[in-house]
Structures are given as C-alpha cells and as structure tokens.
Amino acid sequence: MTEHIQAIFIRESETRSQPKPHTVYKIEVHAAVRNWIVWKRYSEFAKLNSRFLTIFPKNRPPVPLPSKHIFPSTFSDPDRIEDRRRGLEDYLRGMLSSRDDRWRQTELWKEFLAIPTGRQLDGQAHYTSESWLDEYNAMNSTAREIRSLINKRATHMGRDEISASHNCTMQAKKLLITLSSRTSALESGLTGLANGSFFQGLMSDGELRRRQDMLSTLKDERDTLMRLVNTGRQEQELLYNKPTSQSPTAALQQQKQQQQQRAKETEWTRGLDNGGLLTQQQQLMEDQDQQVEQFSSILSRQRQLGIAIGDELETQSQILDELDGDVGRTQTKLKFASKKLGKIK
Missing domain, CATH: 1.20.5 (Single alpha-helices involved in coiled-coils or other helix-helix interfaces)
Incomplete structure (x- = not known):
C-alpha cells in the first residue's frame, strides 16, 4: 500500500563538502500517518525532470524546473540558492496538486521521494549518496545513545536502584532493535549505491571502501552494545531473584558467591581447558x-x-x-x- 502524500515542503538547504562541495535541499514529505525527510541535490531534480520529459514528451510538469546557472554559479550565491529552493518546492508542489496524476503514479516519483510502497525496498531505490550518509549519522547517534543508557544503568545498579536500571535496559534494547534493522538496510543500500541507479551514478572505489569501513565500525559497535546489554540483563535478573527474607549479611554473601561463579565461566572462557585459559591469558598480556x-x-x-x-x-x-x-x-x-x-x- 502506497502512502498518500498530503504536503511537500523544502524549507532548508545545506552545503556539504563530501565527496566534493555541493548544496543539498531538505524535502519534508507529509503523508497521512507519518512524515519523513529526503535530501536531494539539484542534479537529482534535473535527472527526474529529464526522465519525465522522456516519458511524457507532450505533457510537461505543471511548474518548470528552475534553470541552471553556469556563470555565475549558484553554489557560491546565497540569494540564488534561496531562489532555487523556492523554485524546487514549487516544482514538486505543482505535480502534487495537479489534477493530472500521471507523474505521481510513476515509480520515478515514488523513488525520488522515498515513498514506502508496502513491499521490500530495493537498496538502489531507497538511498542516495547523501541520504545514506544521513542515515549512517543517525545510526551513530543511536549507538551513542545506547552506550549512554548502558552507563546510566551501571550507575543505577551501583546505587541499587533496580527499577531505574531495568528501565535503562529496556530502552537500550528497543534502540538496539532499531539499530540492527537499520544497519542491515544500510548494508543493502550501500550495495545498491555501488551498483548505481538512475538517480545515483556509480560510486568510486575509494568512496565505496571508505563507506564499507564506516559500516564495519558501526556493526562492531552494534555487536559490542548487544553483549553489554545482555550482560547487564543477567546481573539484573540475579538482583531481582534475590530472596527478600535473607538478612543483609547473608544476601551480600550470596551475591559474592554468584559473582564468583559468574567469574569462573564467561562467554570467552566457556569450553576452554586449563591450557586454553593459559593461552588466552598470555594473548591478553601480549595485547596489553x-x-x-x-x-x-x-x-x-x-x-x-x-x-x-x-x-x-x-x-x-x-x-x-x-x-x-x-x-x-x-x-x-x-x-x-x-x-x-x-x-x-
């Protein structure tokens, strides 16, 4: 089922330096039940318009696309950028409000605005170079937020604030689910960008390797956060299951025994004999x-x-x-x- 678009706004523009200096425009798409943002360059608008003219040679879009200025360049002129922003907004709004819906019914329109269609999205259609970086930065922020929650949880556990610690764990787990799913989408999206699409040309080998390294670092951080969250959950279960009828001294002794038992077996030492433990300890010392x-x-x-x-x-x-x-x-x-x-x- 395709989202019904109710309004489109382009209120902001932004200058970016990667892969080379350029201007992108923030498209705010308002649908019936949700809103989202898409960043596009003027060149992507030009490709969309050119494709529409090829498909519908006798039916031009209701509002013409703002013309491109070579001398002087629009990039270095804030007034020209503002004029282009308004023109691009009018261009999209013209097709959105037109009674003739031929443009809105094309896959080009849905791909350009990243409109959900109720089917599995193709990585090539879902991301542009800029939107991929926006999504990557958002996931980096999510990872930092998860790590902050884990640190807060440790503080609450140190103060024996079980309820607050549990809340931090639940929030971190919810964010981890989002991080995992969207990281997978980033991986498939990068594959699509590497192969190229109509709105995005082939990515250079150097840029592709750089983004692969960025994605690998993000995935390592995700795996580390998963281990930290699961470790804290086990500790919380031990605290929740602690008998309330015990005296403080007996409860403290039991907690120490449980900690000693947990120290004997971890996910890294489980299944290792004495020789394996010695080898692992030597490796840790060499790394240090x-x-x-x-x-x-x-x-x-x-x-x-x-x-x-x-x-x-x-x-x-x-x-x-x-x-x-x-x-x-x-x-x-x-x-x-x-x-x-x-x-x-």
Missing part, C-alpha cells in the same frame, strides 16, 4: 604489552614535539630580543637626529 608500547611510542613523539616547540620558542624569543635592541638603537638615533634638526632651525 603491545598497547603499552604503542602508548610509549606516542608519548615519545609528543616529547620530541614538545622539545621542538621549546626550541622554536627559544629562537623566536632571541629574535624578539634582537628586534627590541634594534628598536632601541633606532629610537636613540632618531632622538639625536631630532636634536640636530632643532639646532639647525
């Missing part, structure tokens, strides 16, 4: 040694940089002292010359 060496190397570079800055400051100080001496001598000569001039007069 490597981190210490890297930190030492960083400190050494910082020390060298500090020494170089100190030498430069000392040189500049000497230059300033010499300049001060030259200024003093010049002032003395000027005074002597002024006295001579006074005698001559």
Whole structure:
C-alpha cells in the first residue's frame, strides 16, 4: 500500500563538502500517518525532470524546473540558492496538486521521494549518496545513545536502584532493535549505491571502501552494545531473584558467591581447558604489552614535539630580543637626529 502524500515542503538547504562541495535541499514529505525527510541535490531534480520529459514528451510538469546557472554559479550565491529552493518546492508542489496524476503514479516519483510502497525496498531505490550518509549519522547517534543508557544503568545498579536500571535496559534494547534493522538496510543500500541507479551514478572505489569501513565500525559497535546489554540483563535478573527474607549479611554473601561463579565461566572462557585459559591469558598480556608500547611510542613523539616547540620558542624569543635592541638603537638615533634638526632651525 502506497502512502498518500498530503504536503511537500523544502524549507532548508545545506552545503556539504563530501565527496566534493555541493548544496543539498531538505524535502519534508507529509503523508497521512507519518512524515519523513529526503535530501536531494539539484542534479537529482534535473535527472527526474529529464526522465519525465522522456516519458511524457507532450505533457510537461505543471511548474518548470528552475534553470541552471553556469556563470555565475549558484553554489557560491546565497540569494540564488534561496531562489532555487523556492523554485524546487514549487516544482514538486505543482505535480502534487495537479489534477493530472500521471507523474505521481510513476515509480520515478515514488523513488525520488522515498515513498514506502508496502513491499521490500530495493537498496538502489531507497538511498542516495547523501541520504545514506544521513542515515549512517543517525545510526551513530543511536549507538551513542545506547552506550549512554548502558552507563546510566551501571550507575543505577551501583546505587541499587533496580527499577531505574531495568528501565535503562529496556530502552537500550528497543534502540538496539532499531539499530540492527537499520544497519542491515544500510548494508543493502550501500550495495545498491555501488551498483548505481538512475538517480545515483556509480560510486568510486575509494568512496565505496571508505563507506564499507564506516559500516564495519558501526556493526562492531552494534555487536559490542548487544553483549553489554545482555550482560547487564543477567546481573539484573540475579538482583531481582534475590530472596527478600535473607538478612543483609547473608544476601551480600550470596551475591559474592554468584559473582564468583559468574567469574569462573564467561562467554570467552566457556569450553576452554586449563591450557586454553593459559593461552588466552598470555594473548591478553601480549595485547596489553603491545598497547603499552604503542602508548610509549606516542608519548615519545609528543616529547620530541614538545622539545621542538621549546626550541622554536627559544629562537623566536632571541629574535624578539634582537628586534627590541634594534628598536632601541633606532629610537636613540632618531632622538639625536631630532636634536640636530632643532639646532639647525
């Protein structure tokens, strides 16, 4: 089932530097039950208009697309950008309000505005280069929010605030579900962008690798957050199941025993014999040694940089002292010359 679009607004524009400086326009789509945002470049509007003219050569859109300015460029002129923003808004609104719905019935229109159709969305149709980055940044913010909730949960658990800790866990789990599903959509969307579509040309190999690395980092963060949330949930279950009839001392002892039991078996040590545990411990120690060496190397570079800055400051100080001496001598000569001039007069 396709969403019924009720209104379209383009209220804002934004200048971006990646992959090269350009301007994008924020399209706000208001439907019957939900609203969403799509960012588009002028070139994407031009492709849409060109395609419409090819499909309907005898029926132009009700409102013409704003013309493109080469000299001077619109990019560096805020007034021209504002005029283009209004023109693009009128262009879309003209097709939306027209009694002739031939444009609105095309897949081009639905793809351009990212209108949900009730079927599985194709990654090529769902994302443009800019909208993919917007979605990635939104998921990064969601991951940071989940980590913040996990930190808050730890604080509440330390204060024995069980209810508040449980609420943080539930909120984090809800956000994790959203993060997982939308990360999968980002992955399929990147595949679509790599293959190219009508509104988005082929992505360069360098940009594709960069985005693959970004997505891999996001997926690693998602997996880490899942482990943290599940670990905290197990601790909360132990606290909830703690008998209330026990004395504080007995309850504390039982909690310590449970912690000791949990320390014996973790997801990393389960299934390992003594040799495997020893090997794992040695590997952890080697990793820590490597981190210490890297930190030492960083400190050494910082020390060298500090020494170089100190030498430069000392040189500049000497230059300033010499300049001060030259200024003093010049002032003395000027005074002597002024006295001579006074005698001559």
